[in-house]
Each structure stands twice: as C-alpha cells, then as structure tokens.
Amino acid sequence: MFARSIIRLPTTLSRGFATHTGPLSALPAALHLKTGQSFHGRSFGSPRSVFGETVFSTSITSYTESMTDPSYRGQILVFTTPLIGNYGVPSNNAPINSQDVGVVLESQGIQCSAVVVADVAEKFSHHSAVESLASWCRRSNIPAITGVDTRAITRLLRDQGTTLGRLAIGADASAPAPASEQYWDPTTENLVDQVSTKYPYQLNPTGDIKIAVLDFGAKANILRSLVRRNAAVTVLPWNYDFNSIRDKFDGLFLTNGPGNPGQCMEAVSILRKTLQEWNKPVFGICMGHQIIGMAAGLEAYRMTFGNRGHNQPVLALASAGSIKAGRVYVTSQNHQYALKLSDPFPQGWEPFFINCNDSSVEGIKSTSESGKRVWGVQFHPESAGGPLDTIEMFTDFLDECRLYKAENVKTPVGITIDAASFMMEQPARVQVSA
Numbered sequence: 001m002f003a004r005s006i007i008r009l010p011t012t013l014s015r016g017f018a019t020h021t022g023p024l025s026a027l028p029a030a031l032h033l034k035t036g037q038s039f040h041g042r043s044f045g046s047p048r049s050v051f052g053e054t055v056f057s058t059s060i061t062s063y064t065e066s067m068t069d070p071s072y073r074g075q076i077l078v079f080t081t082p083l084i085g086n087y088g089v090p091s092n093n094a095p096i097n098s099q100d101v102g103v104v105l106e107s108q109g110i111q112c113s114a115v116v117v118a119d120v121a122e123k124f125s126h127h128s129a130v131e132s133l134a135s136w137c138r139r140s141n142i143p144a145i146t147g148v149d150t151r152a153i154t155r156l157l158r159d160q161g162t163t164l165g166r167l168a169i170g171a172d173a174s175a176p177a178p179a180s181e182q183y184w185d186p187t188t189e190n191l192v193d194q195v196s197t198k199y200p201y202q203l204n205p206t207g208d209i210k211i212a213v214l215d216f217g218a219k220a221n222i223l224r225s226l227v228r229r230n231a232a233v234t235v236l237p238w239n240y241d242f243n244s245i246r247d248k249f250d251g252l253f254l255t256n257g258p259g260n261p262g263q264c265m266e267a268v269s270i271l272r273k274t275l276q277e278w279n280k281p282v283f284g285i286c287m288g289h290q291i292i293g294m295a296a297g298l299e300a301y302r303m304t305f306g307n308r309g310h311n312q313p314v315l316a317l318a319s320a321g322s323i324k325a326g327r328v329y330v331t332s333q334n335h336q337y338a339l340k341l342s343d344p345f346p347q348g349w350e351p352f353f354i355n356c357n358d359s360s361v362e363g364i365k366s367t368s369e370s371g372k373r374v375w376g377v378q379f380h381p382e383s384a385g386g387p388l389d390t391i392e393m394f395t396d397f398l399d400e401c402r403l404y405k406a407e408n409v410k411t412p413v414g415i416t417i418d419a420a421s422f423m424m425e426q427p428a429r430v431q432v433s434a
C-alpha cells in the first residue's frame with residue numbers, strides 16, 4: 001500500500017548527499033499475533049524468528065533511539081510512520097571524556113526483540129550515518145519485517161490491546177502460526193534484571209552534587225541530562241540496598257525500565273523505607289515513577305495499548321520549579337503500565353500531571369505540607385527522541401538537591417564518596433545496560 005517509489009529521490013534532490021544502498025534479503029517474513037491474525041512481508045534483518053509483545057509507536061523520527069531504549073526489551077516494535085531507515089544509523093561510540101556516558105544512542109545496542117515497518121528505506125542519507133537500518137539489524141541479530149500494512153496492525157492493537165506475537169523468518173514464515181499456548185510472554189520475566197547494571201559505577205565523579213541512580217534499564221540520555229548539569233552520578237543495580245549508603249548522596253534518581261513494575265517489588269520496599277526515613281530530593285521517570293507511586297501506596301495497572309510516541313500532551317495540575325499548573329506540555333512516552341488515580345490520593349501525595357488524551361496519571365509529587373521533595377513522571381523529560389518541553393525538570397531536581405545540601409549542615413558536604421567502600425568487584429568498563 002505504500003508505493004516503493006516514494007523512497008526514490010529525484011537525482012536533483014539526492015545530488016550532494018551521502019546516500020547509500022543496503023541490499024535487502026529476499027527471505028519471506030510473517031508477523032503472527034496470538035489472537036490469530038498474520039501479516040506477510042519480507043525480512044530485512046537477522047534470519048531468525050522471535051516471540052515478543054507486539055506494541056506500536058507513533059513517533060515519526062528517532063527509530064535508532066527507540067530501538068536502543070532498554071524499556072523496549074522483549075517487545076516487537078511496530079513503527080506507524082511508513083518510511084523507516086531513511087537517515088541510516090550512526091556509530092554508537094561516544095568520545096571518551098569525563099562527561100561521557102559511553103554511547104551515542106540510548107544503550108549499547110538494539111534492545112527491542114524485532115521491528116516491523118511498512119517500508120524500509122533501502123537508501124539512507126545523513127552526515128553521521130555509518131550503516132543502513134537493515135545492516136544494523138542483521139549485525140545485531142535482530143529480525144525485522146517490511147512490506148506489511150502497519151496501519152492495519154496498529155488498528156488491531158488499538159482494539160484488542162498489546163498482543164503477544166511472533167516474527168517468523170524464512171521457512172518459519174511459511175509454516176503455520178504457533179499455537180496460542182506457545183507464545184512467550186516477556187512480562188512474566190524480570191526484564192529489569194536483564195538490563196540493569198550488574199555493578200555500581202560512577203560518571204563525572206568531580207560533579208558538585210552527588211546523585212545515586214537506581215538503574216531499571218536507564219536510557220543514556222537520562223544519565224547525560226544529569227551529568228551535563230554537573231551531577232556526580234553513581235549508577236546502582238535496581239535492587240541495590242540504597243538505604244545502607246544513602247547518607248553519601250544528596251539526591252536519588254530512579255530510571256525508566258522494561259516490563260511490569262510488579263516484578264520490582266524489592267525496589268518498592270527499599271524505596272518505601274527511603275521515603276519514610278530520608279528527606280532529600282527523589283525524582284523518578286516512567287518505571288521509576290511507577291516504583292515511587294507503589295512505594296507511596298498507589299496501585300499500578302496494565303493499560304490496553306499503553307502510550308508510545310513523541311506527541312503525548314500532559315496537563316500540569318500543580319506548579320513546581322519550571323512546571324506551571326494549567327499548562328500543557330508535549331512529551332515523549334513509552335509505557336504499558338500506569339498508576340491508578342485513587343481518590344483520595346495517599347496522604348502527603350498529589351497528582352502532578354494528567355494525560356490529555358486518556359486521563360491517565362502522568363505524574364505525582366509529594367505535597368508541600370509533607371516536608372518531602374519527591375516527584376515522579378510517567379513521560380520522558382530527557383526525550384531522545386521527542387520534544388524537550390519538560391527537560392528543565394532535571395535542573396529543577398538538581399537545584400532542589402543543591403538547596404537541600406546548602407540548607408542542611410548535616411548533609412555530607414565535603415565527603416568524598418569512597419567507591420571501594422560499597423562497590424562490588426567490577427570490570428574496568430561497565431556497560432550502561434546489558
């Protein structure tokens with residue numbers, strides 16, 4: 001349905017651009033859904049078949065960032081934008097310096113299980129591109145399908161909800177679809193444990209404010225956004241006993257992460273204790289926000305098809321820092337779960353943002369009377385990709401940490417974190433994610 005001619009630039013337009021063509025394989029491919037529907041097309045990635053949870057994203061750009069976002073772990077990612085791959089894939093090697101988080105994209109490599117596109121661009125053109133989407137998928141062992149009607153798939157997923165699927169490649173594509181009990185459900189596993197760092201590590205150790213990060217599968221741009229604002233960041237495994245070392249830090253940050261937050265109850269109990277006994281600022285994004293909410297006494301539930309895209313409008317219900325009550329911010333999102341809007345809200349907490357499309361809870365905060373400084377947002381202020389409407393929330397959080405540190409003489413001003421005193425044995429270079 002999407003004419004192949006739309007990816008052929010007239011020679012006058014393409015002249016002067018570095019354009020490249022990646023040969024596509026002729027292997028057949030099929031996307032099977034557990035609910036019985038199948039879509040047939042051509043393979044352009046690795047020649048292997050996978051199971052996964054089939055989700056769609058409405059983002060029109062940043063396929064490289066989405067595919068490397070660890071929150072997509074276990075998922076077959078359907079792009080609703082018809083032409084994907086036209087600007088290729090950049091090198092993921094960041095220059096080594098003190099503010100380096102080690103990667104250009106959102107983690108070390110592709111995190112989703114597979115990708116589904118209507119029309120993969122065989123030609124790509126961008127000054128930073130080093131390879132085509134097809135070659136990146138093949139090199140990363142990630143299967144991919146093109147030539148399928150992604151509008152029809154998306155309409156199905158919107159009606160029946162996120163659905164377990166199988167991307168079958170080659171001979172598997174012509175074989176019958178798997179029986180419904182054969183579909184693997186990634187949410188039954190603790191995906192966070194697969195992508196969280198196994199060892200603590202530090203970034204920008206000379207920064208002026210010491211922030212601990214509980215890593216549920218951090219997007220690199222969250223770490224960059226903290227480091228670029230001069231935070232000294234210590235990244236900890238998701239279930240690290242933070243309370244045993246919390247006095248070394250001026251603030252705590254909880255990252256995004258894949259799967260069901262119910263798999264992370266260990267982190268919920270650690271945080272519950274932190275919130276009861278510690279008054280320093282705490283900020284969480286997406287999975288981090290869900291963990292904060294659960295520790296505060298709210299319930300998390302699974303949405304029908306979640307929110308994945310870069311144009312989700314959220315209404316601020318309260319003012320804090322750069323955020324003004326009554327304003328609508330356009331946000332980047334990738335989530336399947338959300339916090340339930342309870343009435344009344346747990347004591348000491350209030351809703352912070354609400355989604356303008358589906359009224360889901362998009363943020364919570366501690367009330368000013370509570371004496372706490374805690375925020376969680378369901379959306380991604382760090383973007384990558386998406387709009388930067390709420391990026392200053394990182395500055396707000398670090399400003400609060402600096403203020404608290406300045407006002408409380410008992411905070412560890414001048415204490416140098418002796419990493420060896422609490423870190424496990426670790427390799428020389430620890431990856432941001434598995």
Ligand SMILES: NC(=O)CC[C@H](N)C(=O)O
Pocket residue numbers: 071255256257258259260261285286287288334335336337338
């Ligand atoms: N981006 C995220 O952190 C996603 C959180 C959680 N895995 C969800 O789907 O709701």
